[in-house]
Amino acid sequence: MSTASKPRRDRGPGTLYAIIGLVMALLLIGTGGYFWLSGRTPQGLAVGGPFALTDGDGKPVTDKDFRGKYMLIYFGYTFCPDVCPTTLNTVADALDKVGPKADKVRPLFITVDPKRDKPAIVKQFAAAFGTRVIGLTGSAEQIAAVAKAYRVYYAEHRTGTGPDDYTMDHSSVLYLMGPDGRFVAPIRADLAPDAMAAALGRLVL
Ligand code: NI
Secondary structure, eight states, X not given: OOOOOOOOOOSSSXXXXXXXXXXXXXXXXXXXXXXXXHOSOOTTOOOOOOOEXXXXXXXXXXXXXXXXXXXXXXXXXXTOSSHHHHHHHHXXXXXXXXXXXGGGEEEEEEESXXXXXXXXXXXXXXXXXXXXXXXXXXXXXXXXXHHHHTTOOEEEEEOSSSTTOEEEEEOOEEXXXXXXXXXXXXXXXXXXXXXXXXXXXXXXO
């Protein structure tokens, strides 16, 4: 996405532009796109927070289980035809390239399709990307709560009349959270492995 800045308007229909700007900002915040326009986010911006989910063995897991490690969080779903597997492949490749710092990072895949993505399914899916990626699921309510905390958009998109005839629309952003659980930075999910490795090398201390 372009990050070209808009020229300042000193006169003209300022109120209208302000309203349009506000609406656009809200839409972008909703999809995580805000970060691409603002670049680095200021410390303390409310992204992320406590979560309670289920791991691939059906055991409860919370954000606190990852304290002391960076969490690299991606939201998606295992039936995703393209973007999710591509992103997780890139994450796995980037961590292979980043060197010893990779051991400080826990890549978490959190499904937005808890109806289909039961623990065994997220486990199997995560395992396709090597030993590092951790697949997490939860109840519909737990997933809704964590997605809200991370400002992730997702919605069922019907493709037919059968119970499994749907895809999930979802925002595609990686969130790097620090060893204290706080938001560090977003990382673009569409980076090439080298660029993602470079970003991780810079951000992981
Ligand atoms: Ni996807």
